[in-house]
Amino acid sequence: MYSLARFSLLEMTECSAVLRQLGEQSSSLQDAASRAVDYLFRTLGNPDTGARDCVLVRCFKTVSYNRLNPMTQQRVREQLGGIAPFPDLKCFTLMATAGEEAEWNQVERSHRYRAIPMVSADFVKQFPMFSQLLHQFGLSSSFDVAPEGEWLVDLEEKTYNVFYVPDAVGSPYVPVQEGFVLKYGVKSVLCFGGMLPSRDLFVVVLFSRTPVPRDTAALCKSLALSLKTSLLACDETVPLEAGVDAHSSSAPVFGAPEQGAGLRHQSRLAVAEQLLRVYENAVRTQSAGIAQAKQALWERANALERSEQALSEQTRIVNSVLRSMGDGVVVTDAEGQLVVANPAVESILGFSPFDIPLTAWAERYEFFHADTVTPFGQDEWPLARALRGEKIDWLEVYLRASQGMPGRWISINARPIKDEAGVLSGTVVVFHDITWLKRAQDALFESEYRFRSLVEGARDIIFTLSADITITSLNPAFETVTNWSRSQWMGEPLVALLHPDDAGFCQDVLQAILERGAPLTCSMQISTKQGGYVTGEFVGTPQMRQGRVIGVLGIIRDVTERRRIEDALRVSEERLRSIVQSTKDAIVLVNALMKVAFWNKGAEATFGYSAEEIIGQPVTMIIPERYHEELERNVQRVRLFERVQLTSRTLELFGRRKDGGEFPLELSVTSWKGKSDLFFTIIMRDISERRSAEEELDRLHHHNQVVLNSAGEGIYGIDRDGRLTFVNPAAAKMFGWEAEALIGQPFSTLVHRPDFREGASGERLSPIVETIQGGEIREEADSRFWRRDGTSFPVEYVSTPIRERGDIVGAVVVFKDTTDRKRAEEQLQDSLRRLRKLSGRMEGIREEERGRIARELHDELGVGLTCLKIDLSRLGGLLGERLEPRDRAKVDEKIRGMKEQVDSTITSVQRIVAELRPGVLDDLGLVAAIEWQCRDFQRRTGVACHCTVSHEDLRVDPEHATAVFRICQEALTNVTRHAQATEVHVRLEDQGGGLLLQVSDNGRGIPSDRLADARSFGLLGMRERAGLLGGDVQIETKEGSGTTIALQLPR
Known part of the structure; x- marks a missing residue:
C-alpha cells in the first residue's frame, strides 16, 4: 500500500x-x-x-x-x-x-x-x-483546434x-x-x-x-x-488528426464530432507520435537538469546544514515534550545501556534510573505478573524482550517494593529501535502508572458487594421484569411508596399497577426495550393501596444473557419535587435570558482561550458586531492594543481564584467598535468554573455619557464654587437635621462668622431664631423647615436673620429642597440683606403719600378752576353772545326799513349768517362748559350725569351706548361723584380714540359699601405692551384718581375681543 x-x-x-x-x-x-x-x-x-x-x-x-x-x-x-x-x-x-x-x-x-x-x-x-x-x-x-504537431506538445503541457x-x-x-x-x-x-x-x-x-x-x-x-x-x-474515439479543420471549427471545447471505428488505427499512431514527442522533451529536460546537478548538490549541502539545525531544534522540542510527559520514557542502546530517561520515570519508580544500573533494578523492586504472585524472569522483562526485537503492548506489571517503598501497577509499552537496514540500535520503553486504575477496579469489585444493600436501601423503586413484562423482583421502597405488599405483586404484569392513561404507552416503551435492547425512559403514574397515584420517572434497561435480552431492570423515582425545582429553574433561566438580552450593557462570555462564546444584543449595539461575526473570535478584537496587557493581567488575576465558584474584578479602559472608533467603558470580569472548563463573563458598559457627565459635574462644581464665592447674595445649605453644610463668603460676612465655624452648626440657633421643631405652644414652623419636610419651594419677602453680635437684619430669602434620587436630603437658602431696600421703600412710600396728597389737592384745585371757568363762560360769554344775537335781530329790523328792497335782501342774508355763527359759538361754549364742569352733575347728581354722558357720547360718535344703573336716587358726595364721572368720561374718550367699537355698555352699581362703574366695549382691545406702557397717561390718570379715594381700576382686555374697565370705589 x-x-x-x-x-x-x-x-x-x-x-x-x-x-x-x-x-x-x-x-x-x-x-x-x-x-x-x-x-x-x-x-x-x-x-x-x-x-x-x-x-x-x-x-x-x-x-x-x-x-x-x-x-x-x-x-x-x-x-x-x-x-x-x-x-x-x-x-x-x-x-x-x-x-x-x-x-x-x-x-x-x-x-x-x-x-x-x-x-x-x-x-x-x-x-x-x-x-x-x-x-x-x-x-x-471553447477554443480553436490546431492539428499541427507543435500543438500536441503544447496540449500535453497544458492539460x-x-x-x-x-x-x-x-x-x-x-x-x-x-x-x-x-x-x-x-x-x-x-x-x-x-x-x-x-x-x-x-x-x-x-x-x-x-x-x-x-x-x-x-x-x-x-x-x-x-x-x-x-x-x-x-x-475507440477519433484522434485529433482525423480530418478536423482547425481553422474552420469554432465548436465548444468538448463538442468535436466523432468518426467511426475505422479510424482507430490512425488515432493510435497519432497518440504514439504524441507520446514520443513528450518523451523527447522529457529527455531534453533531463539533459538540461544534469547541468544543474552541481548547483543542486551545493543547495543540498546547505539544506543538510539547515536540517541539522532543524534536527537540533526538534531534539530540543522532543526533550521538552519528554520532560512534560506524565508517562515515563526510557531509551537504551543495543546493549541495554540507558541513554534517555525523562523525569516521569523517577516520579513513577521513586528513584532516578541513572543512579542505579538497569540490572540492579531488582534490588529495589520485584516484578510480578498481573496475578501479583508469579514473578518475571530476567529474560521476560519487557526491556529484554524489546532487545530481542519483540513489540510489547500494554503489558501490566506489578512492582512490589523491596525496601519498604509502596508497590505500583505499571502498564508498559516497549519497541525495538532499528535503523534503515533493519539492524537493532536500541529500545524505547514507556511506563504508564495504572495504580489508580487498579484501585478503581478493586473499588468496583467491592461496589458489587454493596449493590444489593444499595438496592435494598434505595428510596427509588427498583424492580425487574421478565420478557413477558411480569414483575420478578421488587425492592422494599415499593412498599414504602405504594403501601402494597411486594409478595402481592410478584408475578403480576406491571401495567396492572399503572394509571389507565399510561398503561398503553408504557407497555409500548417496555416492549421497545425488549426489542431494541436499548435503555428508554418515560413518565408513569403508579397506583397506591389507598387508591391514589404516584407520579414517577421510569428508566428501563435491558437485562442481557449471552447476548440475548431476557428482561428489563427498571427504576422509578418520585420526581414531584425535582419537577418543581426544574420549573423554577426554567423560569429563572428565562428571566435571566430576558435580562441578558434586554440590558443595554454588553455581556460577553469567553472561554479559557479568550475566544468569544456568547454575545448579547447589548454587545451588538455597543460594538457594532453581530453575534455571527464575533463568536469564535478573540475578545481582544474589541479592545485597543494598548490595553491588551492590562486586560490579560486582570484576567489572570481572576484565573487565580478559579477554585472559587464566582470571582469578579472591575476596571476602566477603552473599547473599539467595528468602525474603529474608541470609547471609554467599564469592564467587569467574572470567572466561573463549569464541569470541566473555566469561563469568564465580561460585562462592559459604555461610560461615554458618564464620563461626560462627570466632566460636566466637575465643571458645574467649579462653576458653582465660583458662583458661590463671587455671589453678592448670601447662600447656605442645611441637612435634614438643620445643620449647616456649606456657607458662601457673602453669607458668612453678613452673619459676622467665619464660614468654617458655621459648618455643622444648627442654623436655627445661629442665624434663624424661629424654632426648628414645632413647640408645645404650636407656633408655626420655620418656612425653611417646611421646605425640608414638605419638599416645596418657600419664599419669604420679610424675615430676619441674626448676626454673631446678637443684632438682626431684615432679609428676603428663598428656600429650595435638595433632592438625591427622589429623597429630600436638605435645603439651600438664598437670601439678601434688605436693610437698604427697606429704608428706600419707606422713603419711597413717604414720597408717594405726599405726592398722592399733592395730586389730590391739585385735582381738587383743577376741578374748582374748571367750575369757575365754566361759570364765567356761561355767565359772561354766554350772556354776551345772547345779547349779540338779540342786537343782530334788532339791527336787521332797523336796516330793513331804510334800505331798498334789493339791498335789504343782502343785509338780511348777512345778518342771518352772523346769527348762525353766534348760535354755533353759543353751542361750543355750552359744550366746553359741560366738559369743564357739567351742570347736570352739580344739579341732578351722578346718575343723571352718567346717563347724559352716555347720550352725548352716542350723539357725538354714532356708537350705540347703553347705560344701566342700579338705583336712580343714588346719592354720592361731590368728590366721589366727580371722580366716577371723570373716569367714565376718560373711558369713553379712549373708546372713541382707540377701540373702533360699535357698541358700548356702561353700568353703575351701588354695592353697599362702595360703587362699581364698569365700561365695556366690543372693540379691538388694548395691546398688552400699551397696558404696561408708563406713557399711557389716560389709564394712569384713571388709576391715580381712583387711588386718591382708596379705589382701584381693573382693566380686562383681549386683542380683537374688546375691553372692560372696572372701577371699585369705597364710599
Whole structure:
C-alpha cells in the first residue's frame, strides 16, 4: 500500500507502472477505468495499519451525448430542464467508481454526477469542482483546434495538471459538506487527469481522509500520464488528426464530432507520435537538469546544514515534550545501556534510573505478573524482550517494593529501535502508572458487594421484569411508596399497577426495550393501596444473557419535587435570558482561550458586531492594543481564584467598535468554573455619557464654587437635621462668622431664631423647615436673620429642597440683606403719600378752576353772545326799513349768517362748559350725569351706548361723584380714540359699601405692551384718581375681543 501522506517518487513510479499494465489487460475503456479506480482505492492506504486513505475514488471522461445510454441521456435532459441537447454535446460522464459504501461501487446508482452537460461556462459553474478543474487545466469554455504537431506538445503541457484541495472542510469546491465531507472525515481532495487525442478530458478524483501534502499532489501529474496510456489502449474515439479543420471549427471545447471505428488505427499512431514527442522533451529536460546537478548538490549541502539545525531544534522540542510527559520514557542502546530517561520515570519508580544500573533494578523492586504472585524472569522483562526485537503492548506489571517503598501497577509499552537496514540500535520503553486504575477496579469489585444493600436501601423503586413484562423482583421502597405488599405483586404484569392513561404507552416503551435492547425512559403514574397515584420517572434497561435480552431492570423515582425545582429553574433561566438580552450593557462570555462564546444584543449595539461575526473570535478584537496587557493581567488575576465558584474584578479602559472608533467603558470580569472548563463573563458598559457627565459635574462644581464665592447674595445649605453644610463668603460676612465655624452648626440657633421643631405652644414652623419636610419651594419677602453680635437684619430669602434620587436630603437658602431696600421703600412710600396728597389737592384745585371757568363762560360769554344775537335781530329790523328792497335782501342774508355763527359759538361754549364742569352733575347728581354722558357720547360718535344703573336716587358726595364721572368720561374718550367699537355698555352699581362703574366695549382691545406702557397717561390718570379715594381700576382686555374697565370705589 502507498500512503498519500508520504507518497515518494519511487512509489509513484511503481504505481504508474501498474496503471499502464491495467490498460493492456482491459477489454474496454470503461473496463480500464474501473480497474484503475479499484486499484487506487485498494492500494492507497497506511501500510502499517492497512487502513485505506480514500473514502471514495471516481473516474470521469467527457462523452458525446449521442454515445450515452438512454438512462444517462434522460439524466442529461433533466439537468437541462427537459430540453434535448445537440448530439455532439460533450458531457462529463462517470466512468468508474469505488468507495466504502455499497452504492458508491455502482455507476448506475449515482444521480447528480452521472453525467454533467458542458453546455456553457455558467452551467458548469453549478458544479464548482469541475469548473475549477477546467480552470486549473488552463481550459476555457471553447477554443480553436490546431492539428499541427507543435500543438500536441503544447496540449500535453497544458492539460496534464492537478486540481488539489488541501482542506476539504468548508471548501466551496467540495460539495455535500454535511452529509459527505464531515460525515466520512474527508480531509483533502486530489484530482489529476488530462486530455485524450480524441479531445476528450479524463480525470480521477480522490476523496482522502488523510491530509494530502502538496508534494504528493505534484507527483500525481505522472499518474495522469500513466492513466492516459492505460485508457488509450481501449479508446475507440477519433484522434485529433482525423480530418478536423482547425481553422474552420469554432465548436465548444468538448463538442468535436466523432468518426467511426475505422479510424482507430490512425488515432493510435497519432497518440504514439504524441507520446514520443513528450518523451523527447522529457529527455531534453533531463539533459538540461544534469547541468544543474552541481548547483543542486551545493543547495543540498546547505539544506543538510539547515536540517541539522532543524534536527537540533526538534531534539530540543522532543526533550521538552519528554520532560512534560506524565508517562515515563526510557531509551537504551543495543546493549541495554540507558541513554534517555525523562523525569516521569523517577516520579513513577521513586528513584532516578541513572543512579542505579538497569540490572540492579531488582534490588529495589520485584516484578510480578498481573496475578501479583508469579514473578518475571530476567529474560521476560519487557526491556529484554524489546532487545530481542519483540513489540510489547500494554503489558501490566506489578512492582512490589523491596525496601519498604509502596508497590505500583505499571502498564508498559516497549519497541525495538532499528535503523534503515533493519539492524537493532536500541529500545524505547514507556511506563504508564495504572495504580489508580487498579484501585478503581478493586473499588468496583467491592461496589458489587454493596449493590444489593444499595438496592435494598434505595428510596427509588427498583424492580425487574421478565420478557413477558411480569414483575420478578421488587425492592422494599415499593412498599414504602405504594403501601402494597411486594409478595402481592410478584408475578403480576406491571401495567396492572399503572394509571389507565399510561398503561398503553408504557407497555409500548417496555416492549421497545425488549426489542431494541436499548435503555428508554418515560413518565408513569403508579397506583397506591389507598387508591391514589404516584407520579414517577421510569428508566428501563435491558437485562442481557449471552447476548440475548431476557428482561428489563427498571427504576422509578418520585420526581414531584425535582419537577418543581426544574420549573423554577426554567423560569429563572428565562428571566435571566430576558435580562441578558434586554440590558443595554454588553455581556460577553469567553472561554479559557479568550475566544468569544456568547454575545448579547447589548454587545451588538455597543460594538457594532453581530453575534455571527464575533463568536469564535478573540475578545481582544474589541479592545485597543494598548490595553491588551492590562486586560490579560486582570484576567489572570481572576484565573487565580478559579477554585472559587464566582470571582469578579472591575476596571476602566477603552473599547473599539467595528468602525474603529474608541470609547471609554467599564469592564467587569467574572470567572466561573463549569464541569470541566473555566469561563469568564465580561460585562462592559459604555461610560461615554458618564464620563461626560462627570466632566460636566466637575465643571458645574467649579462653576458653582465660583458662583458661590463671587455671589453678592448670601447662600447656605442645611441637612435634614438643620445643620449647616456649606456657607458662601457673602453669607458668612453678613452673619459676622467665619464660614468654617458655621459648618455643622444648627442654623436655627445661629442665624434663624424661629424654632426648628414645632413647640408645645404650636407656633408655626420655620418656612425653611417646611421646605425640608414638605419638599416645596418657600419664599419669604420679610424675615430676619441674626448676626454673631446678637443684632438682626431684615432679609428676603428663598428656600429650595435638595433632592438625591427622589429623597429630600436638605435645603439651600438664598437670601439678601434688605436693610437698604427697606429704608428706600419707606422713603419711597413717604414720597408717594405726599405726592398722592399733592395730586389730590391739585385735582381738587383743577376741578374748582374748571367750575369757575365754566361759570364765567356761561355767565359772561354766554350772556354776551345772547345779547349779540338779540342786537343782530334788532339791527336787521332797523336796516330793513331804510334800505331798498334789493339791498335789504343782502343785509338780511348777512345778518342771518352772523346769527348762525353766534348760535354755533353759543353751542361750543355750552359744550366746553359741560366738559369743564357739567351742570347736570352739580344739579341732578351722578346718575343723571352718567346717563347724559352716555347720550352725548352716542350723539357725538354714532356708537350705540347703553347705560344701566342700579338705583336712580343714588346719592354720592361731590368728590366721589366727580371722580366716577371723570373716569367714565376718560373711558369713553379712549373708546372713541382707540377701540373702533360699535357698541358700548356702561353700568353703575351701588354695592353697599362702595360703587362699581364698569365700561365695556366690543372693540379691538388694548395691546398688552400699551397696558404696561408708563406713557399711557389716560389709564394712569384713571388709576391715580381712583387711588386718591382708596379705589382701584381693573382693566380686562383681549386683542380683537374688546375691553372692560372696572372701577371699585369705597364710599
